[in-house]
Amino acid sequence: MKRSRVELRSYPPFIHDWKTSAKAAWICSATLVPVAFWSSVLYGRIAVLTWLTAVAAALAAEAMASALTRRWTLGDGSAVLTGLLIAAAMPPGAPWYVPAASAVFAILVVKAAFGGLGANWMNPALAGVAFAYANWPTHMRDYLLPRFVAGVDGVSAATPLTFAKGLAGGLDIRVMDALRGASYPLSSIDGAVTGFLNDSLFSRLSARLPDGYIDLLIGFKPGALGESALVAVALGSIVLVSLRLIKFEIPLAMLTAFGLLSRIFGTGLPGESFLAGDAMFALSGGSLLLVAFYMAADPVSSPVGRGVCLLYGASIGALSFIFRRWGAFAEGVAYAVLVMNVTVPFIEKAAASLRLRRGRVA
Amino acid sequence: MRARGFKRGGVPVDHRAPFKTGPIENAFLPLNAIVQLREHRNSVEPVPVVSVGQEVREGQLLARSTGRASSNVHSPIPGIVRRIETTRTPGGFDSKAILVSLEGSFSMLGKRPERYLWKSLNKADIAHIVQDKGIVRVSSGEPLYEILSERSEAPGFVMVVSALEMDPYRRTEEELLALRAEDVVDGCAIAARMALPSRIMFAVDESMDQPTLEPLRELAARSELDITIQRFRRRFPQDLPGQIAEAMDIVDPGTLFIIEPSTLVALHEAVVSNKPHIEQYVYVGGGSIKRPAILKARIGAPIGDLIEECGGFSGHPETIVIGGPFRGREATDLDAPVTRTTRAVLALSPEETKSAPERPCVRCGDCVDACPEGLSPYYMLKLLRSGRPGDAEAAGLGRCSSCGSCSYACRSRIPLVRYFDEARQNEVRS
Ligand code: SF4
Ligand code: SF4
Numbered sequence: 001m002k003r004s005r006v007e008l009r010s011y012p013p014f015i016h017d018w019k020t021s022a023k024a025a026w027i028c029s030a031t032l033v034p035v036a037f038w039s040s041v042l043y044g045r046i047a048v049l050t051w052l053t054a055v056a057a058a059l060a061a062e063a064m065a066s067a068l069t070r071r072w073t074l075g076d077g078s079a080v081l082t083g084l085l086i087a088a089a090m091p092p093g094a095p096w097y098v099p100a101a102s103a104v105f106a107i108l109v110v111k112a113a114f115g116g117l118g119a120n121w122m123n124p125a126l127a128g129v130a131f132a133y134a135n136w137p138t139h140m141r142d143y144l145l146p147r148f149v150a151g152v153d154g155v156s157a158a159t160p161l162t163f164a165k166g167l168a169g170g171l172d173i174r175v176m177d178a179l180r181g182a183s184y185p186l187s188s189i190d191g192a193v194t195g196f197l198n199d200s201l202f203s204r205l206s207a208r209l210p211d212g213y214i215d216l217l218i219g220f221k222p223g224a225l226g227e228s229a230l231v232a233v234a235l236g237s238i239v240l241v242s243l244r245l246i247k248f249e250i251p252l253a254m255l256t257a258f259g260l261l262s263r264i265f266g267t268g269l270p271g272e273s274f275l276a277g278d279a280m281f282a283l284s285g286g287s288l289l290l291v292a293f294y295m296a297a298d299p300v301s302s303p304v305g306r307g308v309c310l311l312y313g314a315s316i317g318a319l320s321f322i323f324r325r326w327g328a329f330a331e332g333v334a335y336a337v338l339v340m341n342v343t344v345p346f347i348e349k350a351a352a353s354l355r356l357r358r359g360r361v362a
Numbered sequence: 363m364r365a366r367g368f369k370r371g372g373v374p375v376d377h378r379a380p381f382k383t384g385p386i387e388n389a390f391l392p393l394n395a396i397v398q399l400r401e402h403r404n405s406v407e408p409v410p411v412v413s414v415g416q417e418v419r420e421g422q423l424l425a426r427s428t429g430r431a432s433s434n435v436h437s438p439i440p441g442i443v444r445r446i447e448t449t450r451t452p453g454g455f456d457s458k459a460i461l462v463s464l465e466g467s468f469s470m471l472g473k474r475p476e477r478y479l480w481k482s483l484n485k486a487d488i489a490h491i492v493q494d495k496g497i498v499r500v501s502s503g504e505p506l507y508e509i510l511s512e513r514s515e516a517p518g519f520v521m522v523v524s525a526l527e528m529d530p531y532r533r534t535e536e537e538l539l540a541l542r543a544e545d546v547v548d549g550c551a552i553a554a555r556m557a558l559p560s561r562i563m564f565a566v567d568e569s570m571d572q573p574t575l576e577p578l579r580e581l582a583a584r585s586e587l588d589i590t591i592q593r594f595r596r597r598f599p600q601d602l603p604g605q606i607a608e609a610m611d612i613v614d615p616g617t618l619f620i621i622e623p624s625t626l627v628a629l630h631e632a633v634v635s636n637k638p639h640i641e642q643y644v645y646v647g648g649g650s651i652k653r654p655a656i657l658k659a660r661i662g663a664p665i666g667d668l669i670e671e672c673g674g675f676s677g678h679p680e681t682i683v684i685g686g687p688f689r690g691r692e693a694t695d696l697d698a699p700v701t702r703t704t705r706a707v708l709a710l711s712p713e714e715t716k717s718a719p720e721r722p723c724v725r726c727g728d729c730v731d732a733c734p735e736g737l738s739p740y741y742m743l744k745l746l747r748s749g750r751p752g753d754a755e756a757a758g759l760g761r762c763s764s765c766g767s768c769s770y771a772c773r774s775r776i777p778l779v780r781y782f783d784e785a786r787q788n789e790v791r792s
Contacts, residue, residue, distance in 0.1 A: 118722030
């Protein structure tokens with residue numbers, strides 16, 4: 001073993017691309033820092049605590065795994081990234097042991113037990129989140145209102161998605177207006193920006209932006225920590241894609257499929273008719289973006305080939321839609337990815353044999 | 363004229379060594395020349411015809427070819443034969459080497475070469491000279507005599523004079539095309555007289571500018587040969603026959619006979635100036651070399667001498683490479699001699715090697731994007747590692763050209779191409 005390592009160094013090529021797995025993980029983690037920052041502004045101390053606990057627990061678990069396997073892997077950044085992603089999926093009100101336990105589960109059970117980075121066929125962070133949903137369902141739905149909206153810390157509220165699902169059907173208005181009608185809290189910023197946009201831009205196009213979308217974008221609504229900074233997540237995604245750290249086919253196919261299906265069949269909310277679903281609400285709500293770019297596109301647990309990636313992404317999009325539209329609760333996206341993670345070996349095998357057969361014919 | 367493009371894969375070309383057309387300097391003569399008799403793993407060792415203690419002239423025959431895959435070797439310097447012994451080469455195979463220490467006077471250096479009018483020579487004369495002077499194809503180490511005569515038996519091929527570089531560092535072939543256009547075209551005509559190609563194509567980089575190409579075009583027009591100049595969009599790797607064929611939409615790479623300007627210059631000098639293959643253009647560069655330059659070095663000169671001539675190291679090189687960053691070999695020490703196939707000596711800084719510990723495959727697919735042959739390196743490796751070489755073969759292992767792009771791109775620093783090479787060597791052995 002030792003000998004072959006020495007020889008390996010002296011084998012061409014002698015120059016390499018700048019990318020390393022460790023660098024990729026650290027950059028991904030860095031793009032989540034603004035998200036963490038913004039959610040901490042919104043929710044205060046509770047949020048900071050959640051982020052820190054998740055990362056610390058992930059690091060501790062990784063250190064333990066390293067000590068057991070005698071392979072020092074803390075520097076590769078993947079543990080920190082897993083911790084950050086788990087924290088991003090936590091509602092701000094979750095007690096500290098929820099993110100901690102999820103992170104430990106993700107690293108020790110899902111990642112280490114399968115042989116460490118590269119061998120895990122499930123995204124550890126998502127598995128950790130699913131673990132939390134299964135064990136602490138009430139905590140995981142214990143959302144708070146951001147303090148700017150509520151005026152004080154710690155006011156519980158339902159997320160827009162859950163709230164909208166609970167609305168009685170049959171109202172002949174768009175979902176955001178419905179929310180408003182049900183006296184769903186909206187921030188003054190939203191009112192101001194939406195009003196400005198409507199007066200200056202949309203009125204000329206004889207359209208109208210309903211209230212509430214701006215709140216969705218800047219996180220002035222109850223939601224998981226990672227959802228609170230949709231803009232930051234979007235910026236981070238741009239970084240990931242432009243540095244080619246992820247296979248962009250996956251989020252692309254996933255969001256397209258999800259958006260199209262929402263448009264066609266509606267989001268299950270009042271005021272929609274066939275082919276006129278509120279795709280924008282569907283896409284910007286929940287942790288869809290975060291899951292799409294940071295978890296579904298995680299290379300380890302996704303397929304490698306470009307074509308297969310499109311299929312994989314589209315399937316996740318479709319499944320998420322089904323889970324969210326008709327499922328038990330709004331956050332079906334995580335489960336959609338996990339389900340597709342499991343199928344990856346099978347789709348890849350099918351694709352490989354297809355390629356072989358086509359290769360023989362040609 | 364449209365530049366031809368390579369279809370897929372390869373590594374990004376961010377920056378290259380600068381192109382500076384200036385006179386190429388002769389390297390200092392080595393005090394001790396270690397003349398390695400085998401160029402390549404597959405070459406057959408010629409038989410020494412000198413003995414220890416014997417005085418030799420510059421250019422005197424040191425070892426005689428035994429026939430196939432073996433070429434005459436001449437003394438690069440005048441001096442005394444000190445040792446004849448078998449050593450391990452940087453390429454990892456064993457070869458006899460003859461150590462000559464400098465003494466006595468020169469017959470070639472400093473003298474104006476007499477110009478021999480080669481146009482009166484026929485095919486057999488040329489064949490004889492090429493064989494006698496031990497000219498080898500610089501890119502592969504095969505005796506030029508052998509490939510030229512093989513080609514002449516199967517006419518209807520295209521001779522490609524390829525100035526396409528094999529990495530972002532070396533620009534030697536381009537420089538030779540610019541500086542010694544006349545010799546290259548003449549060498550081309552000599553080779554053509556022996557090998558009889560149906561036509562000749564100069565393959566040059568898309569960025570070659572008009573002032574460089576114009577003289578070449580004129581010479582080509584005057585040469586009575588069917589010469590075209592074709593530009594290629596740059597990509598690395600780009601210099602392998604299969605790759606050039608693909609860029610030209612030619613199905614069978616066998617119909618292309620690729621030869622590089624440096625070989626043609628050696629051929630030209632052999633025929634016109636009666637000079638054996640005792641010199642080699644070596645690019646000395648890389649981030650850890652103070653003054654990168656192309657040197658015309660004698661065979662057998664220790665690479666350390668060349669590095670010193672280029673100002674020595676700046677900073678600490680992480681590795682010293684003979685022959686290019688993608689397919690070269692690491693030099694174990696600075697006494698490694700220049701051979702007829704040493705095209706570059708690179709001292710690479712850590713910023714260039716960007717080495718990192720090997721990690722498990724993260725299935726990122728970068729290697730798939732990088733492979734110019736459209737293979738799935740990560741998948742082939744997985745098959746090899748799970749002991750299924752047959753399936754790896756079915757997945758395309760045989761089409762791998764060992765270009766190294768996949769290992770270059772791999773973010774987990776897995777030496778993919780090493781495993782592929784080893785798997786194929788095992789195949790040959792078993
Ligand atoms: S070394 Fe082989 S597998 Fe790797 S990129 Fe080159 S051709 Fe493809
Ligand atoms: S580039 Fe390396 S890590 Fe990425 S898929 Fe290929 S072998 Fe795996």
